[in-house]
Amino acid sequence: MAEVLSQSQIDELLNNLNSGEIDIQEIESHSKEKKVKEYDFRSPKKITKETVNLLNGIYESYCRSISSSLTSMLRFMCDVTVEQIEESIFHEYNNALDDYVLMGLINVKYPDETVSDNQILIEVSKSLSFVIIDRLLGGSGEESNFTRDYTDIELSLLGNLLKQIISPMGNSWESTIGMKTELSKIETNSRFIQSINYNDTVLIIVLNATLSQATGKITICIPTNILDEIFKKADAFSKSNIKKKNSDQNYENQKEAIMKTLKVSKLTVSGVLGKTEASLGDILNMKVDDVIILDKNYNSDIDVNVDGEKWFEGKWGTKKSKGVIKISKIIH
Structure with a gap:
C-alpha cells in the first residue's frame, strides 16, 4: 500500500511550503526525474x-x-x-x-x-x-x-x-x-x-x-x-476431472466393444400360441384329428420368447406361405 500521511504530517508539510522552507520548484524538478523503485530482497x-x-x-x-x-x-x-x-x-x-x-x-x-x-x-x-x-x-x-x-x-x-x-x-x-x-x-x-x-x-x-x-x-x-x-x-x-473423463471414456469404449460382441450372438426366438395341461395317459392315447384346447382365445396375442424369456407379444399370421408374427407390444 502507498504510504498514508497523518494529519500532523500534512499540516507540517503545508506550513513548510507557506514559510518557504520547501521550494516548490525543487519538488517539481525532483518529480520530473526518473523514479527508481526500491526492491527489498529480504x-x-x-x-x-x-x-x-x-x-x-x-x-x-x-x-x-x-x-x-x-x-x-x-x-x-x-x-x-x-x-x-x-x-x-x-x-x-x-x-x-x-x-x-x-x-x-x-x-x-x-x-x-x-x-x-x-x-x-x-x-x-x-x-x-x-x-x-x-x-x-x-x-x-x-x-x-x-x-x-x-x-x-x-x-x-x-x-x-x-x-x-x-x-x-x-x-x-x-x-x-x-x-x-x-x-x-x-x-x-x-x-x-x-x-x-x-x-x-x-x-x-x-x-x-x-x-x-x-x-x-x-x-x-x-x-x-x-x-x-x-x-x-x-x-x-x-486433474481429477481429466482422470474421470478418461475413465468414463474407457468405460464407454469397453461397453461398446461388449455390446458389439453380444449383438452378433445367436438367440432362439419362439412364438407360443398357448398352453394346456394333459395327463400322460391322454398324451399316449392321442390320435390324428384329435383337438387340443389351449388357454387362449383364437384372436388373442401370442407370446414371443427369446431364449425362454418373454420379450414381446404379437399377432399370428402368414406371409408368402410362411407363418409370421407381427410384434404388437414390447415387454420390458
Whole structure:
C-alpha cells in the first residue's frame, strides 16, 4: 500500500511550503526525474504478473456483477471498477485503515465441501457505507462526513448488503475453480482481525465505486496463503476431472466393444400360441384329428420368447406361405 500521511504530517508539510522552507520548484524538478523503485530482497514479491492479470480479469467480472446488484438494491445507477491490484504486508494495509471500518470476513468453500482456514477480507469505505445507509432508509444518497461508529441498525442493513455483494465473488472464480464465498462476520475494528498474521503477504484489490454522484472505495484483501490454496485445489480438481473423463471414456469404449460382441450372438426366438395341461395317459392315447384346447382365445396375442424369456407379444399370421408374427407390444 502507498504510504498514508497523518494529519500532523500534512499540516507540517503545508506550513513548510507557506514559510518557504520547501521550494516548490525543487519538488517539481525532483518529480520530473526518473523514479527508481526500491526492491527489498529480504521480502521478495510472491505474486507474479500472470497472477495479477488473472485476478484483474476475475474481479472485473465481479465488478460487473455487483454493479448490477447495487443498482437494483439502491435503485440508482451504480458503477464499480477495478482501480489497482498490489502486493503488500498485512500490517501495512491494516495500519492504513481508519479507526472505524466496515470489514467483512469471508469464508471460502471449495467444490470438495471443505472450508478454508484462511479468510478473505472486504472493506467498504465509511463515506460509501453512509451513502448506502442513507439510500436504504429512503434518502437521496448524499455524501456525509460522519466519523462515528456504526449503530446496530446500520450494521444490520450493511450486513444484508455485504451478503448480497459477497455471494457473486465465488462465481467470478468459476473459470478457475467453482468455489463459494459467504459472509462469516462483520468487524468494525480492524485491529481485532486475527485470521491473518500481521507479517503475512496479502494482495490488495482496490475497487472504485460510483453511486450516483457519490464515490468511494471497496478494498478486498486476499492472503497469499489462500491464493496458493485455491490454485492447488484448482489444479487437483482439473486433474481429477481429466482422470474421470478418461475413465468414463474407457468405460464407454469397453461397453461398446461388449455390446458389439453380444449383438452378433445367436438367440432362439419362439412364438407360443398357448398352453394346456394333459395327463400322460391322454398324451399316449392321442390320435390324428384329435383337438387340443389351449388357454387362449383364437384372436388373442401370442407370446414371443427369446431364449425362454418373454420379450414381446404379437399377432399370428402368414406371409408368402410362411407363418409370421407381427410384434404388437414390447415387454420390458
